[in-house]
Amino acid sequence: MEHAKPLPSYLVTRYHGWKATSYSENQGWYRRLATEGQRPRAMVISCCDSRVHVTSIFGADQGEFFIHRNIANLVPPFAPDGDHHGTSAAVEYAVTALKVSHLIVLGHSQCGGVQGCIDMCKGHAPQLEEKTSFVGRWMEILKPKFEKVEDIQDDNEQARQFERHAVVASLENLMTFPFISDAVEKGALSLHGLWTDIGEGGLECYDPASDKFTKV
CATH class of the missing domain: 1.10.287 (Helix Hairpins)
Structure with a gap:
């Protein structure tokens, strides 16, 4: 090479x-x-964003977290179609081979991937609509959630809320994997949704009972 x-x-x-x-x-x-x-107790799915430092946030040492990063911390729905699925493969390995007890999806503020999806939904990102755009095709995972924030007039608030919906979308998609839903139902695995504010160092956790994120 x-x-x-x-x-x-x-x-x-x-x-x-x-x-x-x-x-x-x-x-x-x-x-x-x-x-x-390795015997990690948790898997963390976070964004590729260089400002999100998972091990620093939780003070983790080597061997504690099995970490997978991708654009906008998204998990696609279960689709064993033979195509390349890096995220799905990582999730499968963590749950079935490493037997992690916790699976955490960590979203964050000022997420470029989420903003790109917003721009796509508003018709402002023709370059992402091209079939050759890997980012655009990846962000289609999140597109269906845009209807939940499309009426928010403030752009910053819209983005922050959509970032949280990206976390929830990934949690929902995780439950479409048979080996995950089975482990959750047996009590062998728990799912967690988090969102961190980069500038403030804040951390919020998703509460399914209220369908809201609350401060940790």
Whole structure:
């Protein structure tokens, strides 16, 4: 592969810094993870957004979370059609192989993917409507939920509410997977919906009884 280049120097420097400090001070733990394998208690599905740092939010160490990231933290409905499904594959592995006890969907403020879906629904993003747009086709998962926020006049509030609906949509789609609904019904797995405010550091949890997000 002739187009691959050496790692940028700043990343090399950071790696050596990590190896000399964090790794050096916890060699036993890293070697135990390597030999005994992973036993995460939870899977977290979060957005690719670089500002969402899942392990920092929860103070998690290596081996605690099985993390999958994608645009707008979306989960597609169960569809074993033979196409490529990275998110579905990750969910299947976490639940059936790793036997995680908790499956968390984490949404966030100022989500570019969600805003892109809003723009699509308003006819303002023709580039995302193109069949060649991977982002556009992915955001079609969320499109049906737009009717719940289309009457909100304030753009910022509309986006924040739609971000929360993206979390709920993923929770609903997770329950279409037979191995997930079975584990939930047996009490072996619990689903959780969260939304974090990047600027304020706030965290909200979805309450199905009230169909609202409340502060943690």
